[in-house]
Amino acid sequence: MPTINWKLPEMVSAAYAPLFTSDKRYIVYKGSRGSGKSEAAARKAILDIVTKPYVNWLILRRYANTNRQSTFTLIQKVATQLGVSGLFQFNSSLPEITYKPTGQKILFRGADKPLSITSLSD
Numbered sequence: 001m002p003t004i005n006w007k008l009p010e011m012v013s014a015a016y017a018p019l020f021t022s023d024k025r026y027i028v029y030k031g032s033r034g035s036g037k038s039e040a041a042a043r044k045a046i047l048d049i050v051t052k053p054y055v056n057w058l059i060l061r062r063y064a065n066t067n068r069q070s071t072f073t074l075i076q077k078v079a080t081q082l083g084v085s086g087l088f089q090f091n092s093s094l095p096e097i098t099y100k101p102t103g104q105k106i107l108f109r110g111a112d113k114p115l116s117i118t119s120l121s122d
């Protein structure tokens with residue numbers, strides 16, 4: 001297995017680096033269009049899954065059916081950039097992403113279907 005040399009706080013926009021170092025329960029990002037919010041959050045998701053075997057991610061958008069062409073695609077792109085896409089199984093029809101070594105999941109849901117985020121388990 002190749003060594004992965006990620007310097008993620010330096011790899012995302014400086015304003016969003018605290019996402020990787022903060023131990024706060026809630027972190028809210030604000031910023032103008034194209035300031036790097038989504039990119040930073042996607043990198044955090046990949047880093048969490050690969051480094052913390054107890055973590056799964058639930059990604060919410062306002063409308064569930066917009067995930068496939070935004071959040072799902074972005075996570076896939078970032079995993080490829082970080083050189084770990086081969087460790088993941090990408091199911092675009094659900095959509096859902098599974099980390100193959102452990103079965104950890106990145107799930108995608110919408111706030112338009114609140115019941116779809118109750119009782120999630122892995």
Ligand SMILES: Nc1ncnc2c1ncn2[C@@H]1O[C@H](COP(=O)(O)OP(=O)(O)OP(=O)(O)O)[C@@H](O)[C@H]1O
Pocket residue numbers: 011012013031032033034035036037038039040
């Ligand atoms: N650290 C970075 N290095 C290089 N390019 C970056 C970095 N962060 C973001 N980008 C690029 O900047 C563009 C906008 O980033 P991103 O989509 O994350 O912004 P955003 O804040 O989520 O925007 P929006 O408010 O429109 O959702 C993308 O093309 C992305 O690839």
Ligand SMILES: [Mg+2]
Pocket residue numbers: 037038039
């Ligand atoms: Mg965004």
